[in-house]
Amino acid sequence: MIRSFSKFLPALALSTGLAAPTALACTSLLVTKGASTDGSTFITYSADAHELYGELYYTPARRNAAGAMRDIIEWDTGKALGRIPEAPVTYSVVGNMNEHQLTISESTFTGRKELEGPSGIIDYGSLIYIALERAKTAREAIQVMTSLTAEHGYASTGESFSIADPKEAWILEMIGKGEGQKGSIWVARRLPDGYLSAHANQARIRQFPLKDPENTLYAPDVISFAREKGWFTGTDKDFSFADTYHPLDFEGARFAEARVWSIFRRAVPSLGLGVEYVNGSDPSKRLPLWVKLERKVSVQDVMALMRDHFEGTELDMTKDVGAGPYAVPYRWRPMTWDVDGKKYVHERAISTQQTGFSFVAQMRSWMPSPVGGVLWFGVDDTYTTVYTPMYAGIRRAPKNFAQGVASRGQFSWDSSFWVFNWVSNQAYSRWSDMIVDVRKTQGELEGQFLADQADIEKAALELYKTTPEQARSYLTDYSLQQGEKVHARWRRLGEQLLVKYIDGNVRDETGKVNHPxxxxxxxxxxxQDAGARLAIPAEKTPEPKPAPAPTPPVAEQKPTVAPPQ
Structure with missing residues (x-):
């Protein structure tokens, strides 16, 4: 299946030596088990690209014959890159979570232009899905991913990966070695327990411990390679991966780091993070790699962190004239534009119209993996999606989420991607009114899933004690039913919105049509713009008619007496 990402947009020129900016395509946050209310580990992902069709990938577990080979198909383009030996045993994968609850997501940072076009056949998408099929833990996944690029070469630009299992959460940042060179440069850091982190298309790992393998792993030549290129001359302890391989510029702060800033400011308000760093007025106020939470977060809180347009800040997308009369927090591309010789930007928020799919992955160490792992999956814009529970142990995807139902160029009412886009694109026309209806229905569905979660899992755990496969069948049926339920309800919502808001009217609950x-x-x-043309002329007060001239008095006439005869 070709999963086409169109990752490049027109943008302001970058400094010499850096690649053209990406479409700033993805956002991911990570939460350690000590930072969650119930001991879950979380990672999230919004896969944002204008040509990405959102669907739920499913790969069954397999036993492969000796000598079996695997085709490497580039995730962005569908191009065949080569073949590698297949593993003897591979695990089942639903979306970006495998049957052991291991979950991986990413965001592209591209990095130095000199490092584009490396010699290799393993692209970043293949790295994710091969690792999910071969690894049980986050540490194993890092080993699989870095070994694959060492042996077969890396075929992509710079990437940040979120990698988590029920016990640990890691950020791995990787970039190739440039044209004709095999292998990759990388560093991985484990989040301290009780902390939250995020990345969004800007490399974020700066200095790192050189002798702490429990918490930090890195390529042997991560520093020496930079020295050979002349990009770093300081002492090893001062080496910064991000500043060397993806130096920060205005676009990186405004379009990418701004999303991390918005997660951090809401997760830990007491930090008092000002806007100076992300609006470019004070680039020295760099964000930390992670933040310690003062209040632990639930799965519902994590969903909320993925729904954001910078509301309540200087960057609030509902406030300027571009939002129109109905406070629409979206701007059509391109993201940069110029008028009368001056360049401007549109903000890039976490919630964006071009999201293909997103998820909140919940991993729990105290349950068997088929029950403990939940991929809360949604299609289209994170703000208007419904996160629907897909358990790690399910055997297939709901038909409306499944691969092959439709495509980015082929509409189908059977596709949840298209039904959700139908609803959101209606809402974009009258956002401040329609989003009330959308969020109400979204809250009802997600609220019911969360309310039912404990009972569903209690039943599954009882089945698992005696027949694990029966528990997986039970959870498969449940996940499929919820996917179908969401699809049907969202189509009905779209119909209701059309009836309620057609032609600029608003039909109230009694059926009366109003014209607000x-x-x-x-x-x-x-x-201000067209008042001279649209103004109704003021009614002129008629001038008073002049008073008529006074009539001269008539002289009194005496009666005439006839003369005597």
Whole structure:
């Protein structure tokens, strides 16, 4: 299946030596078990690309014959890159979580232009899905991924990977060695327990411990390679992976780090993170790699962190004139533009219209993996999606989420991707009104899933005690039913929105059609822009008619007496 990511957008020129900016395509956050309310580990992913069709990938477990080979198909383009030996045994994978609860996500940072076009056949997408099929833990996944690129070469640009299992969460950052060179440069760091981290298309690991293999792993030549290239001349302890292989610039701060900033500011408000770093006014106020939480987060909190348009900040996308009369927090591309010789930007928020799919992965160490792992999966925009529980042990994907139902260029009412896009694209036209209806239905569905979760898992655990396969069948049926339920309810929501808001009207609960005004602020914009043409002429007060000239008095006439005869 070709999963086409279009990752490049027009943007402001970058400094010499750096690659053209990516589409700033993905966002991921990580939460350690000590930072969650119930001891879960979480990672998230929003796969954002204008040509990505959102679907739930499913790969069954396999036993492979000796000498079996695996085709490497580039995830972005569908191009065949080569073949590698297959592992004797591979694990089942639903979306980006395998049957052992191991979960991997990513965001592309691209990095130095000199390091593009390396010699290799393993692209970043293949790294993710091969590791999920071959590894049980985050540490094993790092070993698989780095060994694959060492043996077969890396075929992509710079990537940040979130890698987590029920006990640990790691960030792995990797980049190739440039044209004609095999292998990769990389560093991986384990989050301290009780902490949260995030990345969003900007390399984030700077200095790192050189003698702490329990918490930090890295390529043997990660520093020496930079010295050979002349990119670093300091002492080893001062070496920064991010500053060397992906130096920060304005776009990196404004389009990428701004999303991390928005997660951190909401997760730990007491940090008082100002906007100076991300708006470019003070680049020295760099964000930490991770933050310690003062209040532990639940799965519902993590879902909320993935729904954001910078509301309540200087970057709030609902506030400027680009939001229109209905406070729409979306801007159509390109992200950079110029008028009258001056360049400007649109903000890039976590919630964005071009999301293909997203998820919140929940991993729990105290349960058997088929029950403990939940991939809360959604299609389209994170703000308007419904995160639906897909358990790690399921045997197939719901038909409306499944691969092959439709494509980015082929609409189908059987596809949840298209039904959710139908709803969100209606909402984009009258956001401040329609989002109330959307969030109400979203909350009802997700709220019911969360309310039912304990009972569903209690039943599954009882089955697992005697017949693990029966527990997997039970969870498969449950996940499929919820996927079908969400699909049907969302299509009905789209129908209701069309009836309620057709032609600019608003039909109330009694069926009465109303014609609400635009907000006064929007009328002021209209008046300022076209008031001279649209203004109703003031009625002229008719001038008073002049008073008639006074009639001269008539002289009193005396009666005439006839003369005597």
């Amino acid at each position: 005004r635009y907000p006064d602020s929007w009328y002021r914009h209209i008046a």
